[in-house]
Amino acid sequence: MPTPIILDCDPGHDDVFAIWLAAAHPAIDLRAITAVAGNGHIADTTRNALVACTVAGITDVPVARGAERPLVQELSIADWIHGANALGGPELPEPEIALDDREALALMRDVVAGSTQPVTIVATGPLTNVALFVGRHPDLLPRIARVIWMGGSTGRGNVAAYAEFNAWTDPEAIQIVLDSGVPFTMVGLNIAHQALITADVRSRVAAAGTRMGAFGAALLEYFCAAYEKAEGMAEGPLHDPITVAMIADPAVATIVRTRLDIELTGTETRGATCVDLLGVLGRQANAEVALDLDVDRFWNLIEGAVRALD
Numbered sequence: 001m002p003t004p005i006i007l008d009c010d011p012g013h014d015d016v017f018a019i020w021l022a023a024a025h026p027a028i029d030l031r032a033i034t035a036v037a038g039n040g041h042i043a044d045t046t047r048n049a050l051v052a053c054t055v056a057g058i059t060d061v062p063v064a065r066g067a068e069r070p071l072v073q074e075l076s077i078a079d080w081i082h083g084a085n086a087l088g089g090p091e092l093p094e095p096e097i098a099l100d101d102r103e104a105l106a107l108m109r110d111v112v113a114g115s116t117q118p119v120t121i122v123a124t125g126p127l128t129n130v131a132l133f134v135g136r137h138p139d140l141l142p143r144i145a146r147v148i149w150m151g152g153s154t155g156r157g158n159v160a161a162y163a164e165f166n167a168w169t170d171p172e173a174i175q176i177v178l179d180s181g182v183p184f185t186m187v188g189l190n191i192a193h194q195a196l197i198t199a200d201v202r203s204r205v206a207a208a209g210t211r212m213g214a215f216g217a218a219l220l221e222y223f224c225a226a227y228e229k230a231e232g233m234a235e236g237p238l239h240d241p242i243t244v245a246m247i248a249d250p251a252v253a254t255i256v257r258t259r260l261d262i263e264l265t266g267t268e269t270r271g272a273t274c275v276d277l278l279g280v281l282g283r284q285a286n287a288e289v290a291l292d293l294d295v296d297r298f299w300n301l302i303e304g305a306v307r308a309l310d
């Protein structure tokens with residue numbers, strides 16, 4: 001039985017591959033895509049979700065617009081990585097998919113309330129939409145199987161010394177989701193930086209020989225150039241699709257159950273995901289954290305998705 005999921009995202013180059021893998025893999029039933037502000041402004045991330053569907057020929061998944069800013073701090077987009085429109089590189093086609101009439105929270109509500117199976121929420125951007133949803137619909141929490149989120153890190157950050165971008169953008173949202181008690185899995189930079197986009201990966205995507213393969217290769221080229229300039233990493237990390245891969249093929253990553261706390265007030269550490277891997281604090285475990293990636297298995301899933309769609 002395929003796993004029903006909602007994919008909440010801020011496309012974003014790596015978010016696009018998460019959308020494609022979620023739509024392509026037979027073990028996943030992609031029920032909805034919701035956009036959130038993060039990598040870009042909400043108008044851009046929403047359009048980019050529609051573009052990702054258009055390029056891949058995904059026509060049967062509702063796409064809805066979500067939160068335009070984090071719960072507390074001002075939005076600061078990741079344009080130095082993703083570009084001003086949040087999907088720099090290839091020319092973006094006009095979306096051939098219409099935006100759903102519902103806002104993101106209404107679409108999430110309808111999908112969760114209407115599902116005969118508990119729904120997994122996959123989040124690859126700031127957790128703003130997810131936090132608003134769990135706050136507005138506490139009665140639906142038992143119908144959420146888990147939240148699996150790309151964000152945070154067991155180590156250093158990427159937008160601040162100890163804060164990863166999705167966590168840094170809306171740390172209050174993480175606290176709300178953790179406090180809700182919904183089963184929570186963190187897929188942080190520690191594992192994401194094992195998913196490095198090598199020249200071989202780029203050529204495998206391009207070799208699909210389709211519109212989607214060419215679009216995907218152009219995204220990877222732009223993304224890697226941005227990482228080279230920003231972090232001296234010519235092989236950028238394709239963070240987001242690891243969340244989807246872990247649902248499609250759980251053997252792709254190892255996980256540990258541990259204690260996760262989020263720093264909300266630190267002068268230099270706001271947004272840090274504090275993962276007590278050694279258990280030294282003696283606090284109750286409240287999350288799963290992904291640790292090691294089966295890199296070949298992961299890239300086979302990505303290549304398979306690019307070849308399966310379009």
Ligand code: RIB
Binds near residue numbers: 010014125150240
């Ligand atoms: O820090 C990496 C995360 O921030 C990824 O989800 C990327 O798309 C950006 O949203």
Ligand code: CA
Binds near residue numbers: 010124
């Ligand atoms: Ca993202």
